[in-house]
Amino acid sequence: MRDVLLTVIRGLGFGSVYALLAVGFVIIYKSSRVISFAQPALMLAGAVAVSYLAGPVGFFLAVPIAAIGIAMLGWGLERTTIRPMIGRPVFVVAIITLGLDIAIRVVVNVFIGPNVRNVGDPWGLSTVSIAGLPVQERYIAMAVVLVVVGAGLFAFFRYSRYGLAMRASSLDQETALVQGIPVGSMTALAWAMAGGLAAVAGAFVGTGGGVDQSTWVIALKALPAIIIGGLDSIGGAVVGGLLVGLVESFFATYQGEYLPWLGQNFSLVSPYVLLLVVLLVRPYGLFGTREVERV
Amino acid sequence: MTAVRESADPSSVPEAKGRRPWGRPQLYTAYGQDMALLNTGAKKVSVGVLLVVALLLPFLLEDDLLRLLATGSVLAIGAIGLNLVTGYAGQVSLGHAFFLGVGAYTAAVVSGDPEDDQVWGLGITFLPVWLLAGGLVAALVGLVIAPLASRLRGLYLAIVTLGLVFLGTHVFNEWDAVTGGIGVGRPAADPVLFGVDLSRRTEAFSADQQLYLLMTVLLVAFALLGRNIARSAIGRSFAAVRDRDIAAEVTGVDVRKVKRRAFVISGFYAGCAGALLYSITGYLDPSSFGLLVSVQFVAMVLIGGVSTISGSILGAFFIALLPRLTRELPEYLPFLSSSATQTPNVFQVETLLYGLLIVAFLLLEPRGLFGLWVRIRNYWKAWPFSY
Numbered sequence: 001m002r003d004v005l006l007t008v009i010r011g012l013g014f015g016s017v018y019a020l021l022a023v024g025f026v027i028i029y030k031s032s033r034v035i036s037f038a039q040p041a042l043m044l045a046g047a048v049a050v051s052y053l054a055g056p057v058g059f060f061l062a063v064p065i066a067a068i069g070i071a072m073l074g075w076g077l078e079r080t081t082i083r084p085m086i087g088r089p090v091f092v093v094a095i096i097t098l099g100l101d102i103a104i105r106v107v108v109n110v111f112i113g114p115n116v117r118n119v120g121d122p123w124g125l126s127t128v129s130i131a132g133l134p135v136q137e138r139y140i141a142m143a144v145v146l147v148v149v150g151a152g153l154f155a156f157f158r159y160s161r162y163g164l165a166m167r168a169s170s171l172d173q174e175t176a177l178v179q180g181i182p183v184g185s186m187t188a189l190a191w192a193m194a195g196g197l198a199a200v201a202g203a204f205v206g207t208g209g210g211v212d213q214s215t216w217v218i219a220l221k222a223l224p225a226i227i228i229g230g231l232d233s234i235g236g237a238v239v240g241g242l243l244v245g246l247v248e249s250f251f252a253t254y255q256g257e258y259l260p261w262l263g264q265n266f267s268l269v270s271p272y273v274l275l276l277v278v279l280l281v282r283p284y285g286l287f288g289t290r291e292v293e294r295v
Numbered sequence: 296m297t298a299v300r301e302s303a304d305p306s307s308v309p310e311a312k313g314r315r316p317w318g319r320p321q322l323y324t325a326y327g328q329d330m331a332l333l334n335t336g337a338k339k340v341s342v343g344v345l346l347v348v349a350l351l352l353p354f355l356l357e358d359d360l361l362r363l364l365a366t367g368s369v370l371a372i373g374a375i376g377l378n379l380v381t382g383y384a385g386q387v388s389l390g391h392a393f394f395l396g397v398g399a400y401t402a403a404v405v406s407g408d409p410e411d412d413q414v415w416g417l418g419i420t421f422l423p424v425w426l427l428a429g430g431l432v433a434a435l436v437g438l439v440i441a442p443l444a445s446r447l448r449g450l451y452l453a454i455v456t457l458g459l460v461f462l463g464t465h466v467f468n469e470w471d472a473v474t475g476g477i478g479v480g481r482p483a484a485d486p487v488l489f490g491v492d493l494s495r496r497t498e499a500f501s502a503d504q505q506l507y508l509l510m511t512v513l514l515v516a517f518a519l520l521g522r523n524i525a526r527s528a529i530g531r532s533f534a535a536v537r538d539r540d541i542a543a544e545v546t547g548v549d550v551r552k553v554k555r556r557a558f559v560i561s562g563f564y565a566g567c568a569g570a571l572l573y574s575i576t577g578y579l580d581p582s583s584f585g586l587l588v589s590v591q592f593v594a595m596v597l598i599g600g601v602s603t604i605s606g607s608i609l610g611a612f613f614i615a616l617l618p619r620l621t622r623e624l625p626e627y628l629p630f631l632s633s634s635a636t637q638t639p640n641v642f643q644v645e646t647l648l649y650g651l652l653i654v655a656f657l658l659l660e661p662r663g664l665f666g667l668w669v670r671i672r673n674y675w676k677a678w679p680f681s682y
Contacts, residue, residue: 035450084658091387094450095597096657098590103650106643220461223454231450263469272458276443279455283446 005133007253008246013139015245016146020201021222022229022237023153024194029231030170031190034090038077038097039198040219041104046070046199047119047211048111054120062120063203067196074195078188101216109213119206138207145204149197150238157234166190170232221248224275230288239286244271330526332519349511358503360619362575365503367615368510369571374595374607375521376564381593382602383525384557385537386444390456391565391592393463396584397436398429398566399483399573400473405429406484414475420487422509426570429484433566437558444558445551460586467581480580483573494577506575513571514608517564522604524560533557534602594653600665609664614649621645 021043028036046066053062077100085093123141127134157163169176169183177183198219205211205218222237225244229236251267259266284290316322320336323329333339353361377391402425407416419425440459444452467474475481486493486509493505500508524530532553535543544550573579591614599610621641625631632640660666 035454081654081658088661090450091453092657092661094387094453095593096654098593099650099653099657101650102590103647103654106647106650110639110643220457223457227451227454263465266465266469269461269465272461275458276455279443279447279451283451 002133003253006135007249009133009135009139010252011246011249012242013136013142013245014248015242016142017201017204017218017241018222018225018244019146019238019241020149020197020204021219022225022241023150023234024197024201025222025226026229026231026234026237027190027197028194029226030234031166031187032082032093034082034093034097035223035226035231036097036191036194037094038100038104039194039222040216041101041108042070042074042195042198043202043205043219044105044112044211044216045073045108045202046195047202047206047215048108048117049199050203051117051119051206051211052111059119059121059203063200066203067199070199071192071196074198075188075192077195078191082187082191083184105216112211112213114213116210116212117206118210119203121203121207123207125208136208138204141207142204145200146238149200153234162186162189221271224271226285227275228278228285230285232289233285233287236285236287244274247271247274332522332526346515350508353500353504353507358501361503361507363615363619364612365507365510365575366572367612368507368514369568369575370592370595370615371514371608371611372517372571373565373568374592374599374611375517375604376561376568377592378596378599378602378604378607379521379524379533379564380557380561382596382607383530383537384533384553386554386557387449387453388456388558388561389453389586389589389593390440390459390463391561392584392586392588393456393459394433394436394562394565395569395572395588396463396467396581397562398433398569399579399584400467401432401566402426402429402484402570403481403573403579404473406487407482413471413479414481415472420485420492422484422486422488422493425484426567429570430563430567433569434559434563437560437562438555440562441551441555441558444554457586457589460584460589464581464585467584474579474581477581480578483577483579484570486571486574494574510571510575513567517567518604518608521564521607525602525604529553529556591649594649598652598656598663600663601661603663603665606663606665609668613664617648618645621648 021039024039025035028034028039046069049066049069050059050062053065057065081096081100082093085096121138121141123136123138125136125138127136128140129135157167165176165181166186166189168179169181169186173183176186201219202211202215205215221244222241225240226237227240228243229238229240247270248267251270255262255266255270256264278285315324315328323334328334333342352364356364373391373395376394377388380386380388404415405417405425405428406420407414407418409416409418440456443455447455468477471479473481486506488509491497491505493509494502496502497505525533532543532548533556535546535548536550536553536557540550543553595610595614596607597610598613599608600606621644622633624641624644625633630639631644634640656663662669
């Protein structure tokens, strides 16, 4: 029972980070119908920015600064490479983001160097005892960040003018334009928000172990999360992210014991198995809207 | 320039194709003429010249360049496969590396040494056998994947195939009996043809000359096959599904069958390419089938030209020769280092170029190198007029 609870807590902790990343993907998808493969690079860039800033200004100030910086980068990417591609097939735009991802990561890797960079978080691997269970503090921090950011996003989309404008332009761009909404700026805002979310997620991916040149792969685990949740549902992305975290955590704890023939580190690829299973049963994910097709 | 197919005996020409009139290169009198493999005189001449040059190259170039060109030919086979499924049939696949790996390992197992107690081997080193085996097993995997493609569309499919690469890498890493395991690897398939090991020096030719000739011949065969697939009914059904799958279905195209065919054909090409690619280096490591390989193939297709066979070949050679070009850079840009441990180094520039070239081509010339060629051709066709 103790093992199960610890597994669940770890799963929810990492799941929160995946959920943050997944929300970034979904915000971009809702605004421009594209899956941005540049998110891994932005996440890595955010983590590295935090690792440099944490020394002089401290971790808690470094995260928002890095988030704003990476948000500006995301905004710049949208303006320079995505805006000219409006009206072109989404696949082409997705491949552009793939190219951007490769290019940005080369630059970021220069700043990482060959070793692991510590992001300077105050938690490390230290634990706190809750009801007799040794819970790692960083998992609590991750969950808290997800709740705070999630609540902030909910309030933003529900109550602010810009949130309303973004929802309108994702619903129908032409109608939104007719109502006087600057759809282009809303798309740029979406990319900036996704960049900021990626940077925050990156900082928390780095807690405990730090970041190195291969950390970017973690951001791709948000892809199963968004597909499971449905590409256009922010709530679905959160659920998907947590689900991916849980599945991964359970495989990490129990697969070696019960399914040893799957090989070591199977937990790292288990999200993709979950993805295949969910898609075979529900091709539009758990919460996604089914596309209506007309000839 | 005339584009007349002269035939001494008119009765040997099929009636349906008809004869092309003299001196009117742009006039087609039958559909068959328009759809012919080499439908203009210029194409006939240039393809002929290219083939002659390709056959002469091994006697003109250094061995290391030949090896690079041989690799380029193999990559071109893989790129044609990806172009058939992604360019012609419109099914986005980021899983090409996985198919490549399946082909490479099947071929390695078929050709492997049965005495070896570390990894499996059947000991059949005859090239056509392991080549076909690699291609067919990868095609079979394509057949298994295809039902997913017929349920999913667009980016959903891209992500599923991306997941496939991760799952594939995991399997390759863990299945020691086939792959040798992480960091160990295994010998790849031996290119043995009629008792001659082409990867070893013989009396008449060096190893690289033999490999180059082998890969060139295979590339011509695969390109011809690809072109014929593209211009036949299968290719037209691919294009119909790509352009509007519902409309295709309404006009009587069996969409699921077409998608299945596309993945099987693409898998076959990728499997063959994977099998051949590592017979050049002679060694394969389970970590060499990651996402970057898939991205490189996507880059080849996009840089070369979507839905063109010649574009795929151009793109593949471009990507194959790019490392060689960046290796030359430190001579001109002294701040670049050729050592991997210093920054900035040529390997970083190379990777950066992959990324930036994909972005640049998609933004500026979506039709790729093939599109550039079309622009140049049209300019000179109309010269001295601007249109």
